[in-house]
Amino acid sequence: MTSSLIRARPRRATARIRVRVARAVLGALVGAGWLVLPVMTAEARTPVPVAPVGTVASAAAPQQDGTSAADLVLPLIAGVAALTVAGYGYLRRTRRARTRTTPGTVSAHPPVPAPADSERQARAALRLADDCVRTSREELAFVRELFGEKRTEPFTHALRAAETELSAAFAIWRRYEEGVPEEPGARRQALVGVVGRCAEAGRRLDAEAAALDRLRGLGEEPADGERGVGAALVTAEERFRELAARAVTAQQTLAALRERYAPSAGGPVTGYVEQAKDRLVFATARLNEARQAVDTGDAPRAARQLRAGEGAVVQAGVLVDGVERLAAQLREAARLVPAALTGAEAELAAARRGTGRTSLTTGELHARLAHADGVLAAVREELTAGPYDPLDALRRIVRAAERLDGARSGVLGTAALLVARSSVAGAEEFLAVHRGAVGTEPRARLAEAVRELGAGGLARADAVAREARELAEREVRAHGTPFVGTEGAAAGLAGAVLGGILLAEDPDGGPPAAFGGPETRSRHHL
The missing domain is CATH 1.20.120 (Four Helix Bundle (Hemerythrin (Met), subunit A))
Structure with a gap:
């Protein structure tokens, strides 16, 4: 000791x-x-000489x-x-x-933070960095439309670098959740790595925020040759009018899905049309206020209202696109189901003959063959019984065939890719328009699903994306909807806060989120 x-x-x-x-x-x-x-x-002292008179000598001795x-x-x-x-x-x-x-003693022996504190810090960093990347991607789409690829190349490069850092941070976090690494010191370093990569992603975006505002002419009079807030308003208003027409069509498309397919088929986009209209109402108010601010020369206010309107237009587009995407994928899945059934039956026949590549024992193979027979029979019965869910049918066919541990036919691979893409896209859309209420776990699962999809792990991508969607829906229900019942200029405020369009830093919903990292994303405040 x-x-x-x-x-x-x-x-x-x-x-x-x-x-x-x-x-x-x-x-x-x-x-x-x-x-x-x-x-x-x-x-060693020198002797005192003897005095000639006795009285003097006797007095010297006591003095010494x-x-x-x-x-x-x-x-x-x-x-x-x-x-x-x-x-x-x-x-x-x-x-x-x-x-x-x-302080000197503390610096010599700094306290080690508790694992729970480090984990909370890492979760907060991941969520903030993910929000910054998503918002920057949305605004950059408007800027690129106005100024082209060449003039926006620095911002595109910064965004890609931030996306790379964020993807690496999510990968480290996912391994940490799985217990890798195991040693306590290494686990602390893993969390430090997560926070560090998130900080680097934010730094790359923060470094380009001011330059992007100068290019757009936001918050000040545009420089010579720049197009300014007025041109950006024209672009946003054009998108708004296009989406308003598409929202009506999307409502009709959703009604057709309910008539043609089982209720579960349209479940992933239930409520999307209503939410899209809510975002468009909010965009109407903000774009009108931005136009008034431009007319009066109030450039900072115009920039604030413009960004809020652009964010609402983007999310309305995500919701409308989601309805159209699902309708197209359901049609494609319905065409693939008969061919997928035929392909799966061919896989089962090959497994029974023993010509397929498998590592299963005889007992395991027979059990899985029996299960696959039951799944395929149930799907065939659904096809003749009435409306069904084509994507769910394809998912069950693919899983039944994969359990045989054999080679997958071409049609089954196509079906698995369609199912995985649909699940990942659905989770991405839901998280994008509800990110103000969604925490770290659904985001981490979605990032893992995207990695698995890119690496060809289709079954894993489908399963993890569905898990991400379920977690996100649960968190949104627990979060509730603030700012309910607002009208006039505040109409749509609840959806804007829920979607992360406004940062909820003030009673009026706060400033709009803008291109940039943690230091600059809320710069368009009053």
Whole structure:
């Protein structure tokens, strides 16, 4: 115990203690020297010459004895005082060092944060970085439409770098959740890596935020050759009018899905049309306010309202696109189901003949063949019974065939890719328009699903994306909807806060989210 404490003591403190001990020893030696000096000089003293008169000689002897006794007192006092002072100082400094809480002591031995605190910090960093990347991607789409690829290349490069850092951070976090690494110190370093990569993603976006505003002419008079807020308003208003017409068509498309397919088929986009209309109402108010601010020359207010309107238009587009995407994928899935059934039956026949590649035992193979037969029979019955869910049917066919651990036919691979893409896209859309209420776990699952989809792990991508969607829906239900019942200029405020269009930093919903990292994304405040 003592040796460990000594090793843990700072070098500077050890050096100071050594100096103080040396001073104490030196004081003791000086005191001892004073004590010994009279004794050493007593024998070497020059004899006093004998006086010719006896009375004088007799008086000299007592005077010599008195001087020797006085010489012993002063050194004794000095030595005792030096030892006392040194000992008292040493004891006082030792006691003070044991109870010391100064910044110097803390820096020498910084406290190790608790794992729960480090995990909370990593979760918050992931969520913030993901929001920044999503918002920057949305605004950059408007800027690129106005200024082209070449002039927006620095911002595109910064966004891609931030996306790379964020993807790596999510990958580290996912491994951490799975228990890798296992050693406590390495796990702390993994969390530090997550926070560091998220910070780097934000830094890359923050570095380009001011340049993007200058290019757009936001918050000030546009420079020569720049198009300014007026041109951006024209672009946003054009998109708004296009989406308003598409929202009506999307409502009709959703009604057709309900008539043609089972209720579960249109479940992933239930409520999307209503939410899209809500975002468009909010966009109407904000774009009108931006136009008024441009007319009065209030550039900062125009920039604030423009960004809020653009964010609402983007999310309305995501919702309308989601309905159209699902309708197209359901049609494609319905065409693929008969071919997928045929392909799966061919896989089962090959497995029974023993011509397929498999690592299953005979008992396992027979059990899975029986299960696959049951799944395929159920799907065939659904096809003739009435409306069904084509994507769910394809999912069950693909899973039944994959359980045989054999080679997958081309049509089954196509079906698996369609199912995985549909699940990932659905989770992405839901998270994008509800990110104000969605935490880290659904985002991490979605990032994993995207990685699996890119790597060809289609079954895993489908399963993880569905898990991400379920987690996100649960968190949105738990979050609730603030700002309910708002009208007029505040119409659609609840959806804007829920979607992360407004950052909810003020009672009016806060500033709109803009291109940039944590330091700059809320710069368009009042």
